[in-house]
Amino acid sequence: MVLEDHDILGPQMKSFLATQVGIAPTPLELSKALSVDTGLMTRTLDQPEMEGLVGLSRSVDDRRVAGLVLTKKREEIAAEIPHVALDGPNARIKTFTRAQT
Template identity: 40%
Template sequence: MDHYNRKNFTVTQSMGFMLSKSRNLVAADMDTALKDLGVTSQQMGIFLSLARGLARTPFELSKLLAIDSGLMTRMLDKLESQDLLTRNRSDEDRRVFHLELTDEGLAIAEKISDIAPQVLNRRLRRFSKTEFTELKRLLTKFIGESQDGEPT
């Protein structure tokens, strides 16, 4: 089913515009909240993904977080130079690097885990529990993944 056509399409009411604006608002809120940790909202995904075992390599992080490999490399370089993570060559495949947070990186991930829910809850404060559940369901359907993050 087509939801848009030439007559009913307006930029500010398009799904892409609204999703992009929503993402930018959340990122700005998160950047402000994480400023004292010296972490950006983009870096937050790296910390939490590594701390929770969702990814172990730059490729896995790029895929999970939908960040191109060039930007991912630059972000990892910066975090490594700050002694927040380490890269270790795989014994099985020398082309692959495994990533691991340092103790300081793990401490930051723990602090992020306290801060991020507060930021999101402020943005979601006008949503009922039912609306929140429905929003998550619809966004999951939109991005084409199951509730557990697996592609559908």
């Protein structure tokens, strides 16, 4: 599974998807979109940033503003997430009997 292969947690998965679809171009906007505080968002992005999955780019107009940079590796993983995220639940559903459904 791609999430396990890259040690990606649920909050990180959400941040990948939110940036992929353009909901949140900065960590601040991402924290608002996911309803988490900015400290948690920083910690959530630290590991993927170290692994080259997410990058930060400082604004030339305001150095306090950092935009999320979508790396090629992150894009590839993010594209797989919707398919992988359904694998676990789908596998469990297949074991249900007709009476359980």
